[in-house]
Amino acid sequence: MDLGRADAVVWRNRALLVFDRVSVPVAVCDVYGQVVLANPAMAAECGTTPGRLRGRDVLELFRPQEAGQVERIAQALRLRHRSRYQVSVRWRAPGGAERFGELTADPVSDTVDETPALLVMLRVQGECAPPEPEPAPVTPVEGRVLALLAGGASTAEAARELGLSKDGVTYHLRRLSARWSAANRTELVARAYASGVLRPGVWPPRARSRAPETE
Numbered sequence: 001m002d003l004g005r006a007d008a009v010v011w012r013n014r015a016l017l018v019f020d021r022v023s024v025p026v027a028v029c030d031v032y033g034q035v036v037l038a039n040p041a042m043a044a045e046c047g048t049t050p051g052r053l054r055g056r057d058v059l060e061l062f063r064p065q066e067a068g069q070v071e072r073i074a075q076a077l078r079l080r081h082r083s084r085y086q087v088s089v090r091w092r093a094p095g096g097a098e099r100f101g102e103l104t105a106d107p108v109s110d111t112v113d114e115t116p117a118l119l120v121m122l123r124v125q126g127e128c129a130p131p132e133p134e135p136a137p138v139t140p141v142e143g144r145v146l147a148l149l150a151g152g153a154s155t156a157e158a159a160r161e162l163g164l165s166k167d168g169v170t171y172h173l174r175r176l177s178a179r180w181s182a183a184n185r186t187e188l189v190a191r192a193y194a195s196g197v198l199r200p201g202v203w204p205p206r207a208r209s210r211a212p213e214t215e
Contacts, residue, residue: 047094143207150205
């Protein structure tokens, strides 16, 4: 191996070391967007390892928000334009959160005539607010029982309010406790709020009117 080639190998190895250690998510893709090389930070955003990203389509991993952006970039690359390209994207993080950010792609090659690869960097801008949880499936009577329970009513008081027997109220409470695996009434009320059955910040407690019914 001549000296020049040996130096090139040394610098290539150093570049790969930096590539792996940089905290910014980075990948090298071919001109069609398939991942050739990815660093651990990029793989972490996809919940996998760098090796498993190889051959994946970067625009399937990170969904473009404007289809026109991708077509404009593809046209520019076909014309061998060497600008920096940016695409607004969304993706599902490993924990399940919906994130949004920007992919920046820079064409890179050894010569002007060579078909370029794409050096792709991901900038995470934030997470989308999770949707409000759908109310858990309860009947209107169960919702009223839970609201009275949250307000401190006893079984007898709830029965009088609802026109039921004490055994009728107990029956509904047992069904709810079994459905949610609640160990006691305190946990049952907590689950009702967490599941969206009871309206937060309202006193006296009230069930959501649009909670779906079950048999």
